[in-house]
Every structure is written in structure tokens, then in C-alpha cells.
Amino acid sequence: FTVETTPTKPIEGQKPGTSGIRKKTKVFMEGTYLANFVQSVFNTLQEENVPVQGGTLVVSGDGRFWNPEAIQIIIKMAFAAGVARVWCGTNGLLSTPATSAVIRMRGGKGYEPFGGFICSASHNPGGIDDDFGIKYNCENGGPAPEKLTNKMLEWTAKITELKSCSKLPDFDLSKPELYELPGGKFVEIFDCVSDHLAVLKNCFDFEGIKKLIAHPQFSMTYDSMCGVQGPYALRVFEKELGAPPGTCKNATPLPDFGGPSSAWHGHADPNLTYAVELVKEMGLNKEGNKVETGKAIPCFGAAADGDADRNMICGAQFFVSPSDSLAMIVANADLIPQFKSGLKGCARSMPTSAALDLVAKKKNIPCFEVPTGWKFFGNLMDSGTSYFPGKETYTPFICGEESFGTGADHVREKDGMWAVMAWLQILAKKTEAAGKLVSVEDVANAHWKEYGRNYYARYDYEGVDKAKAEEMFAAMEAQVGQLVGKEFQGGLKIKINDMFEYVDPVDGSISKKQGLRFIFEDNSRIIFRLSGTGVAGATVRLYLEKYEPPTGDLTQHQFEVVKPLAAIALELSKLSSYTGRDAPTVIT
Ligand code: VG1
Ligand code: CO
Structure with missing residues (x-):
């Protein structure tokens, strides 16, 4: 079989978020949207000297709409990139943890997979009018770290061509099977449950x-x-x-x-x-x-x-x-x-x-x-x-x-x-x-x-105007530090007010702007973040926590206990005036 090369142009906004890229299904289905991203992943892997050539790749998903089509596209692109073996769960199904298990454990036969694609938008709704997504996991079975996803994003912005063995027929994924192709290439379909x-x-x-x-x-x-x-x-x-x-x-x-x-x-x-x-x-x-x-x-x-x-x-x-x-x-x-x-x-x-x-x-x-x-x-x-x-x-x-x-x-x-x-x-x-x-x-x-008990609730304000939400965060960020010592109703006094930044203790990589924190002297916390998994507008997440020691009242309702903190959070953020919302869409 032959590798077809076709020209393509970068598509904007293919930035992996908290967990892969997620968009409306119809966006993924249009033109070469999926192929552009997949090719960008392969280009990144090749640049990083990941053994794609002759390697084993896991490709499956959570069964949502357009999964079967996406899997066939990825298989054909994988062979064009030099992959020798593609592994799929029956019916193209593998849960996210099962994919991780397969990448880590199924390789005992001398074929350690170098990674895997998961076709999923996880907890987002699925269907032709809802969401689709794709995540790439590395050879340790875990989600690609930021240093890799940043490179993928760079590739999506400079990509010029796509490679696919597009003449290959589609593979029947409905039952365990080993398909052998010319040139020592294989597609192996196996029971999706047993490895996990x-x-x-x-x-x-x-x-x-x-x-x-x-x-x-x-x-x-x-x-x-x-x-x-x-x-x-x-x-x-x-x-x-x-x-x-x-x-x-x-x-x-x-x-x-x-x-x-x-x-x-x-x-x-x-x-x-x-x-x-x-x-x-x-x-x-x-x-x-x-x-x-x-x-x-x-x-x-x-x-x-x-x-x-x-x-x-x-x-x-x-x-x-x-x-x-x-x-x-x-x-x-x-x-x-x-x-x-x-x-x-x-x-x-x-x-x-x-x-x-x-x-x-x-x-x-x-x-x-x-x-x-x-x-x-x-x-x-x-x-x-x-x-x-x-x-x-x-x-x-x-x-x-x-x-x-x-x-x-x-x-x-x-x-x-x-x-x-x-x-x-x-x-x-x-x-x-x-x-x-x-x-x-x-x-x-x-x-x-x-x-003791850490009473807790998360308020989500879904589908708010993105520009307004960003303005709100910028205003809070500009104030960072200045509110320390400020006292609120109920004697709550701010001890720490910062923007969370993480230095990975293992490789030293730094992740900035990971959420605004207001921590009070009694260790109560108010945290604001913008979601990185949504597909429409912005989702503001507000996290509320209040600690009650073992000697205190442990039988209260968690959502009631944090209400006074919510009132302070709204005052601190001016959320209603920025977003026009007077109540969260979801409380969990
Ligand atoms: C959300 C959650 C985060 C979780 C992520 C993926 O991200 O807050 O804790 O890891 O979803 O979960 P965000 O950026 O929207 O807050 V899943 O089950 O959708 O992979
Ligand atoms: Co999930």
C-alpha cells in the first residue's frame, strides 16, 4: 500500500486544554480538522525521537458519536507515519483508564506501545450536535505533559502536509481479530476489558x-x-x-x-x-x-x-x-x-x-x-x-x-x-x-x-462570555496580595491571596496562572479558575471550602456551610456584574 501526501493549512485554536482538545463534533468532522491535529501529534513525536517507526500505537475511544470514523482515519495516518502495529479495543472501545492499562501492561510480548490516542471528550456530552475530543497518552500510559502538548500546538500552527494510507479499506473492529497487511503491518482488535x-x-x-x-x-x-x-x-x-x-x-x-x-x-x-x-x-x-x-x-x-x-x-x-x-x-x-x-x-x-x-x-x-x-x-x-x-x-x-x-x-x-x-x-x-x-x-x-470535616462545594458558571470572564480574572489578578489582612463578615480574615503557580518537583517545569486563591486565617478557601475543557464560551469555576474540627458540628449540609464564603467570593470577584449571572449553573 502507498502513502498519500496531501497539502493542508494550519487550523486555528487546536490548543490542547486540561485534557486533550475538545470541540463541537461537527468541527471535528469538517475537512481535515482531526487529521491536522493527529499529524501534528505524529510530527511532534518524531521530533522528540519517540520510536514511532516500527512501533505499536493504541487507538480507541469512549464510543461517542463519530468514534468509528475517527479511529479509521487515525489508523491510516498511523501507518503512513511508520507505525507497524495498531491496537484497538473491540468496537473501538477502551475506557481512559483501560487505555492506560493497555499501554503499560499489554506490551509483555515485546511490543511496548509508544503511546495511544483516546477519542473522547470525557465528561462532555456526545452526539452530532455535542462534543468530540482527542487525547494523546505517552508510553507511561499517562496524558501527554505540557511540554509535549505545547509542541503539538506549535505544529498545528505550521503544518503543511498530511500523510495517510488512505487507500486502505476500513477495518472491522467488531470482534477480536488480527489483520496482517503487506510490509509487516498489523491491526489487532482485542477484548477491551481483559487488560484493565x-x-x-x-x-x-x-x-x-x-x-x-x-x-x-x-x-x-x-x-x-x-x-x-x-x-x-x-x-x-x-x-x-x-x-x-x-x-x-x-x-x-x-x-x-x-x-x-x-x-x-x-x-x-x-x-x-x-x-x-x-x-x-x-x-x-x-x-x-x-x-x-x-x-x-x-x-x-x-x-x-x-x-x-x-x-x-x-x-x-x-x-x-x-x-x-x-x-x-x-x-x-x-x-x-x-x-x-x-x-x-x-x-x-x-x-x-x-x-x-x-x-x-x-x-x-x-x-x-x-x-x-x-x-x-x-x-x-x-x-x-x-x-x-x-x-x-x-x-x-x-x-x-x-x-x-x-x-x-x-x-x-x-x-x-x-x-x-x-x-x-x-x-x-x-x-x-x-x-x-x-x-x-x-x-x-x-x-x-x-x-474533622472539610465542608466543600464547587459552583460552575457555564457558558459565560469569555471576554467578560477574562476581564474579571484580570481585575482579581491585578489586586493579588493587596487584600491580605482584609476582614469579612464572620471574622474571616484573608491570610494568603495569590495566583497558584506550580513547579514540578521532578523535572522543574513551571505552570503559571493555575487559579486565584483566597485563603483565610482559619484555612477556609475561595478559589477561582477558568475551565479548560469547555467548548462554548467560558466556564468559571468557584471552589469553596470550610474546615470544621472534630469537636465541631460535623452533621451540617455541605452546601449550606459554604454559603457565607460564596457571598464573599461574589463580593471579591464582582462576578454578577461581569457575567450577568446571579446563580451558578451547576453546584457539585
Ligand atoms: C475538568 C476538571 C479537572 C479534570 C478535567 C478532565 O477540568 O476540573 O479536574 O481533570 O475536567 O476530566 P476543567 O479545566 O474544565 O476544570 V475528564 O473526566 O473530562 O477527562
Ligand atoms: Co472523563
């Missing part, structure tokens, strides 16, 4: 969790929200762990994640606002308040987003905030076999609550604070760690974000399934030790009694 499952089996005691699931008083529900998690959930929960049929809801991946007619309007984003079916089944409403359902409420409930790297954890009529979930998993890490040699460190994104820091301090392990986005955890996890069972270099590490992302160094992505298994493992061990069923709420209450 094998990794999870190294992390957890499946037999112990099985016993919990079989406990006569235990019941659970899991909502894949029509994202890519469906096949993984069915296999892990219903097949491996013996949960009854029907435990997994919305477990067939759909190109529009259920679309406008679904209860979550095709927005497969597991939180109190969008995970409508789960929230209802767990006897809650979108404020996290208890609601009577007239039905038996499961003991445990969880959900995943479109590409299954996010998780939401609930007990019966009980919501666990993601920052708390992270801290609670770390606090109980000794119950998880993965950490049997001891947890060596942990990390959180800057806006994530400091609940984790309290646990790390008590356990005497290092706790890192990185900018928002999983790519910043990679270097920390790679420094002195490698997860290949049987090798001593394994140095376990747990990371998480307030945005429903939790994971560890078994892969280099946040992992929705891992977080759920971690909770089930903790409940299983505690139940075994107590001789009676221990609930999610029991674990949370015990945690708060020991460490």
Missing part, C-alpha cells in the same frame, strides 16, 4: 469483595450512564464479583450517551446534578438531601462518566464528596492489598479540599498539591515507581481531584472503576472485622470524627 481487569486483580482482593456483595444485607447499583464503562461494569460486578443481574444500569455504550431523551440529557457526568437516575435510586435529590423513594434503597451506589475515568460514590441516602472520598481511601489504604507494602505518598489538585492533607500528616506521608488535570500527577507517580508486579520498585501512590477523579499508580489515569473497587474493598474489610455490615456513611462519620 488483570490490573485491577493485582490491586484488590476480589474474593473478599465477592463476600461483601453476597452479604444478605448488602445491595448495590452501578450506573454507566451509557458511556464506555458498560462492558467493564458488567464483567467486573456481575460476572467476576457475582452481583445480581441488573446491578449495572445503562450498561450499553451509546454514541450520544442516551441523548436528550435520557434523564441526564446525554451528559454522562457523574455528580448530583447529572447522575439523575443514580441519585434518585439512592434516595437523594440534586442538593444531596434525603428523599423517600418508596422502594428499598441500595447500600452502595456509584456512577462513571463517558470515558469512565470519573467516579461518584454514594451510600444509602448519603453522598460522598470527591475530596472526602480521596481522603477516606487514603486513610484506609492499609485495607487495600495494592498498598500492602505501605502507601508512599499522595497528591491532590489545588482546588481539591485539604481533607487529604490532614490524613497525610497523620500517616506521615508526603502530600503534593498540583494544578488541575491528571497530567500533573504523572511525574510524581513515575518518580521511583513502576507498577510491574513482582518488581520491588513498586512505590504506591494515590491521587485525586475534586471533580470526581480518583486513582493510583497502577495506571497513569484517574480510574472510575478503581475508586469504586477501593470503596468496596474498604467496606468488605471493615464488615469482616466488625462482624456486621459497615456502611459508606459509617466510614465517613468515623473519618470526620477523627480528622
Whole structure:
């Protein structure tokens, strides 16, 4: 087969954001939009001496609209770039954490992949009128770091030609198969679940969790929200762990994640606002308040987003905030076999609550604070760690974000399934030790009694005018430092007011302007950031946190507790006058 070269011109705005590039699907479908970006990635890799020639590349996605077409385009471009083997999950499906597992672990046959493309806009809605996206992950299985994504952006601005083996026929991705092409090239389609499952089996005691699931008083529900998690959930929960049929809801991946007619309007984003079916089944409403359902409420409930790297954890009529979930998993890490040699460190994104820091301090392990986005955890996890069972270099590490992302160094992505298994493992061990069923709420209450509670909420102002939002941030930035010492209602006094900047402790790279912080003397925090995953206008994120010590009132409503802070935040930012908004679009 031959390589066709066609001229092209740079397309503006192909800047990778917090996690890959995301645009309206129709933008991706137009002309050579996708091809321009993919070629820019290959050009970057070649410049960086990544062994693309003769190498192995993973190409899959979360099953959203236009995934199959995009995958065929990428395969043909990959061969033109010199790739020898392309690996795809069945039906072109691989969850984001599974892609990471495949890149890291499937290479045992002498074909270590140099990286992978994930066709996904993650928690953004999918469909012809919604969002599409693409992320590139490196040979460690993690998202490309900023120094690489910056080079990709440079290439998108100077690209002149595209290379593709466009005469090749499309490949049938529907079942496991090895296609051999002339010139020693291969396309291999393999079961999308097994590699990730094998990794999870190294992390957890499946037999112990099985016993919990079989406990006569235990019941659970899991909502894949029509994202890519469906096949993984069915296999892990219903097949491996013996949960009854029907435990997994919305477990067939759909190109529009259920679309406008679904209860979550095709927005497969597991939180109190969008995970409508789960929230209802767990006897809650979108404020996290208890609601009577007239039905038996499961003991445990969880959900995943479109590409299954996010998780939401609930007990019966009980919501666990993601920052708390992270801290609670770390606090109980000794119950998880993965950490049997001891947890060596942990990390959180800057806006994530400091609940984790309290646990790390008590356990005497290092706790890192990185900018928002999983790519910043990679270097920390790679420094002195490698997860290949049987090798001593394994140095376990747990990371998480307030945005429903939790994971560890078994892969280099946040992992929705891992977080759920971690909770089930903790409940299983505690139940075994107590001789009676221990609930999610029991674990949370015990945690708060020991460490105190970091009441937390995030307000999102979606689709605001970008120029206005930038003006608002510029005004706050201009004032940085001047507000220290200023006192607000309730005696709250500003201790630190800065723009968060991160120096990577491993490679020294610097990331500036990662969010405005107002930290008060009692360690309450107000943080402002602009989202880097949206496709229309700008999204302002406002993060609010107030700490209550173990001796204080631990039973209040998290959204109520932070309201006075929200009032101060609006005063500090003049958000209403800049954006014209008097209420957030989503509170999580
Ligand atoms: C958001 C979250 C961030 C997360 C990112 C990708 O980014 O805040 O914590 O890592 O989404 O998640 P931003 O820039 O919009 O705040 V996913 O599941 O969409 O890959
Ligand atoms: Co995601």
C-alpha cells in the first residue's frame, strides 16, 4: 500500500486544554480538522525521537458519536507515519483508564506501545450536535505533559502536509481479530476489558469483595450512564464479583450517551446534578438531601462518566464528596492489598479540599498539591515507581481531584472503576472485622470524627462570555496580595491571596496562572479558575471550602456551610456584574 501526501493549512485554536482538545463534533468532522491535529501529534513525536517507526500505537475511544470514523482515519495516518502495529479495543472501545492499562501492561510480548490516542471528550456530552475530543497518552500510559502538548500546538500552527494510507479499506473492529497487511503491518482488535481487569486483580482482593456483595444485607447499583464503562461494569460486578443481574444500569455504550431523551440529557457526568437516575435510586435529590423513594434503597451506589475515568460514590441516602472520598481511601489504604507494602505518598489538585492533607500528616506521608488535570500527577507517580508486579520498585501512590477523579499508580489515569473497587474493598474489610455490615456513611462519620470535616462545594458558571470572564480574572489578578489582612463578615480574615503557580518537583517545569486563591486565617478557601475543557464560551469555576474540627458540628449540609464564603467570593470577584449571572449553573 502507498502513502498519500496531501497539502493542508494550519487550523486555528487546536490548543490542547486540561485534557486533550475538545470541540463541537461537527468541527471535528469538517475537512481535515482531526487529521491536522493527529499529524501534528505524529510530527511532534518524531521530533522528540519517540520510536514511532516500527512501533505499536493504541487507538480507541469512549464510543461517542463519530468514534468509528475517527479511529479509521487515525489508523491510516498511523501507518503512513511508520507505525507497524495498531491496537484497538473491540468496537473501538477502551475506557481512559483501560487505555492506560493497555499501554503499560499489554506490551509483555515485546511490543511496548509508544503511546495511544483516546477519542473522547470525557465528561462532555456526545452526539452530532455535542462534543468530540482527542487525547494523546505517552508510553507511561499517562496524558501527554505540557511540554509535549505545547509542541503539538506549535505544529498545528505550521503544518503543511498530511500523510495517510488512505487507500486502505476500513477495518472491522467488531470482534477480536488480527489483520496482517503487506510490509509487516498489523491491526489487532482485542477484548477491551481483559487488560484493565488483570490490573485491577493485582490491586484488590476480589474474593473478599465477592463476600461483601453476597452479604444478605448488602445491595448495590452501578450506573454507566451509557458511556464506555458498560462492558467493564458488567464483567467486573456481575460476572467476576457475582452481583445480581441488573446491578449495572445503562450498561450499553451509546454514541450520544442516551441523548436528550435520557434523564441526564446525554451528559454522562457523574455528580448530583447529572447522575439523575443514580441519585434518585439512592434516595437523594440534586442538593444531596434525603428523599423517600418508596422502594428499598441500595447500600452502595456509584456512577462513571463517558470515558469512565470519573467516579461518584454514594451510600444509602448519603453522598460522598470527591475530596472526602480521596481522603477516606487514603486513610484506609492499609485495607487495600495494592498498598500492602505501605502507601508512599499522595497528591491532590489545588482546588481539591485539604481533607487529604490532614490524613497525610497523620500517616506521615508526603502530600503534593498540583494544578488541575491528571497530567500533573504523572511525574510524581513515575518518580521511583513502576507498577510491574513482582518488581520491588513498586512505590504506591494515590491521587485525586475534586471533580470526581480518583486513582493510583497502577495506571497513569484517574480510574472510575478503581475508586469504586477501593470503596468496596474498604467496606468488605471493615464488615469482616466488625462482624456486621459497615456502611459508606459509617466510614465517613468515623473519618470526620477523627480528622474533622472539610465542608466543600464547587459552583460552575457555564457558558459565560469569555471576554467578560477574562476581564474579571484580570481585575482579581491585578489586586493579588493587596487584600491580605482584609476582614469579612464572620471574622474571616484573608491570610494568603495569590495566583497558584506550580513547579514540578521532578523535572522543574513551571505552570503559571493555575487559579486565584483566597485563603483565610482559619484555612477556609475561595478559589477561582477558568475551565479548560469547555467548548462554548467560558466556564468559571468557584471552589469553596470550610474546615470544621472534630469537636465541631460535623452533621451540617455541605452546601449550606459554604454559603457565607460564596457571598464573599461574589463580593471579591464582582462576578454578577461581569457575567450577568446571579446563580451558578451547576453546584457539585
Ligand atoms: C475538568 C476538571 C479537572 C479534570 C478535567 C478532565 O477540568 O476540573 O479536574 O481533570 O475536567 O476530566 P476543567 O479545566 O474544565 O476544570 V475528564 O473526566 O473530562 O477527562
Ligand atoms: Co472523563
